[in-house]
Amino acid sequence: MIKSVLISTSWIFCILLLITMFPVIAESASVSLTEESFDNRTCFECHDGREVIKVLDTSPYAENGEKRDLVAIPPNLYATGVHARMLCTDCHHHIVHLQPPHQAEGLKKVDCASCHEALAQSGEQKAHAPPSPGNEKVRSNIKKYRSSFHARPNRDNPDFPNATCHECHDSHFFSIPMDQGSPAYGRWRLTINKLCGKCHEDQIEEYDVSVHGIALKDKGNLKSATCIDCHTAHEVTGAHLEVFKLQSPDTCGHCHQARKKTYRSFYHGQMTKIGFSETAKCYDCHGSHKIFSAKDPRSLVHPKNRLKTCQKCHDGQRRPLATEGFASFSPHDDAMDYDQAPQLWIAARFMNVLEWVVFVFFSLHTVLWWYREWRERRNETGSSGLAMSGLKMEEGSRHFQRFPLVWRVAHLLFALVVMILLLTGMILFNTESSWAPALVRLLGGAAKLGFVHHVMAVLLVSIFLLHIVHVLQHLFRKKGFDWFGPDSLLPNRKDFTDCIDMFRWFVGRGEKPRFDRWTYYEKFDYWAVFWGVAVIGSSGAILAFPHIAGEYMGGWVFNVSIKLHGEEAFLAAVFLFTVHFSNNHFRPSKLPPPDVVMFTGSLSLEELQRDHPAQLERIRAKGELDSYLVEKPSVAMVLGSKLLGLLLLATGLVLLFMAVSGYTW
Structure with missing residues (x-):
């Protein structure tokens, strides 16, 4: 009996002990279950998408009590993403409860950027841990994103950005195929526009009917442009911003390289x-999303629509109104394609031939002359030596007046204007050079340079016309002037024979010609100005008043004028700063430079006898030498002239470098 009671008592004690310990055991079991259950399989029990589950919508856009579908993450798709080996709570670290609501506080957005940056920092702290290429790429994209339009606060809800990483990438399934030739990469390309279209519905509707959309979706051309090809994936900016406008030709040119090349060849x-954003870009003429073939009547550049398209900018208010002739301008004419642009092809070939003839002839002339003088100076012999025989003592101490004051002033002004024109103009024709955009910014921008260029052009033409008036007035006042005599700048037979004799002297086959007042190379310099001003001036006038020129001559004249304007300016720059400088400043007999006769107006009789012996003999024979003699220029005048000459020489050589380095051969 006692034994039975003891057994019963023991059982009762055990039962009471179990009852007492149950809360502790239950809590321990609960904690253990919770810790073990925070794996992805537990999350997928509700989030696998097999059934639609409605939950309270806590987003800032939801109305009170509104419900939404629970986010569905099919496990098989999650397994294909780059985050497949991560736990859900690695990103959703604010989740602390197994049962909903999972988070202790309100709904929080996952911050992809902070996670990847922390990952990189932890790797950098390990001395032997090289940076992950994948994570470095992500960090680079994060930096781009944070300065983009998508990262800005949303207008309707400033607490949230316009777009997050997850909204574009879907971090649960994110996996971009690296092999661009793989079928998977092609399938991914086809999803890009649909993804962007979730927010940009109107733009996608236009894109779908465009040449790009049809080529991609209907024809399966995976090289056709998608949203990110034009707007980029992470550096998305507003199309109204200057940075987007200036970059757009390069963006389009990535696929349309030939069109980009011809576009860069002309004004727009x-x-x-060079940084001026107010000229027409690709999308101004062709459209941005709704782009059609130029042969399509819906295209903005179709012949029936082209005038209206041009008048969007050339509207008669900001710019002169575009006319039918103006609108026939083709911004993509190729100077190498005769069938496409015969007038431009002829103009380009003409200028190429002219440049080669001038450069080859005068390069040979300059090199041979320099070598002959150098050899004579080394040997201290030759007909170019200074001979003072026959000169009186008082004559040797005075100078010969070669250029009157009006000529010297005109020459100086002309030189300054030409240099400014070359500086401001060569920038436009050498835009592919490394220095052009930087120089534009340094000088105040493209608009200011254009204004300066136009002012200088007016001054150039004015100086040129005043010179012609002055010369004609002088000729008509001078009775009995010999138009082909030694005082005339018109070419004559002696100039041709002198040129031939000069080459014979270069190679040691004859004596040096005895030049009179004007040499054949000086006459060439003089008349080259007439040619240059005529070509550059007329083409410049056409470009300055395109609405008038286009109305009466047609749009083809713009491309021809641009070609002539640029090529003739290049020819002038190279000729002036090589041949002209060498003839007048860098020949051995002229060293050290500069020769200042064009600034002082006079030269010694020794120099006159060396360079123009026939003139000196002729004047002395007539007994007129005294009327040409003047006092030697003062030391201050000579010093100032040399400093000015050195400055102009240095400027010219810099301009020469700019012209040659930026020229497209």
Whole structure:
């Protein structure tokens, strides 16, 4: 009996002990279950998408009590993403409860950027841990994103950005195929526009019917442009911003390289390249999303629509009104394609031939002359030596007046204007050079340079016309002037024979010609100005008043004028700063430079006898030498002239470097 009671008592004690310990055991079991259950399989029990589950919508856009579908993450798709080996709570670290609501506080957005940056920092702290290429790429994209339009606060809800990483990438399934030739990469390309279209519905509707959309979706051309090809994936900016406008030709040119090249060859492309955003870009003429073939009647550049398209900018208010002739301008004419642009092809070939003839002839002339003088100076012999025989003592101490004051002033002004024109103009024709955009910014921008260029052009033409008036007035006042005599700048037979004799002297086959007042190379310099001003001036006038020129001559004249204007300016720059400088400043008999006769107006009789012996003999024979003699220029005048000459020489050589380095051969 006692034994039975003891057994019963023991059982009762055990039962009471179990009852007492149950809360502790239950809590321990609960904690253990919770810790073990925070794996992805537990999350997928509700979030696998097999059934639609409605939950309270806590987003800032939801109305009170509104419900939404629970986010569905099919496990098989999650397994294909780059985050497949991560736990859900690695990103959703604010989740602390197994049962909903999972988070202790309100709904929080996952911050992809902070996670990847922390990952990189932890790797950097390990001395032997090289940076992950994948994570470095992500960090680079994060930096781009934070300065983009998508990262800005949303207008309707400033607490949230316009777009997050997850909204574009879907971090649960994110996996971009690296092999661009793989079928998977092609399938991914086809999803890009649909993804962007979730927010940009109107733009996608236009894109779908465009040449790009049809080529991609209907024809399966995976090289056709998608949203990110034009707007980029992470550096998305507003299309109204200057940075987007200036970059757009390069963006389009990534696929349309030939069109980009021709666009850059003419005014719109040239101005854009040097940083002026107010000229037409690709999308101004062709459209942005709704782009059609130029042969399609819906295209903005179709012949029936082209005038209206041009008048968007050339509207008669900001710019002169575009006319039918103006609108026939083709911004993509190729100077190498005769069938496409015969007038431009002829102009380009003409200028190429002219440049080669001038450069080859005068390069040979300059090199041979320099070598002959150098050899004579080394041997201290030759007909170019200074001979003082026959000169009176008082004559040797005075100078010969070669250029009157009006000529010297005109020459100086002309030189300054030409240099400024070359500086401001060569920038436009050498936009592919490394120095052009930087120089534009340094000088105040493209608009200011254009204004300066136009002012200088007016001054150049004015100086040129005043010179012609002055010369004609002088000729008509001078009775019995010999138009082909030694005082005339018109070419004559002696100039041709002198040129031939000069080459014979270069190679030691004859004596040096005895030049009179004007040499054949000086006459060439003089008349080259007439040719240059005529070509550059007329083409410049056409470009300055395109609405008038286009109305009466047609749009083809713009491309021809641009070609002539640029090529003739290049020819002038190279000729002036090589041949002209060498003839007048860098020949051995002229060293050290500069020769200042064009600034002082006079030269010694020794120099006159060396360079123009026939003139000196002729004047002395007539007994007129005294009327040409003047006092030697003062030391201050000579010093100032040399400093000015050195400055102009240095400027010219810099301009020469700019012209040659930026020229497209």
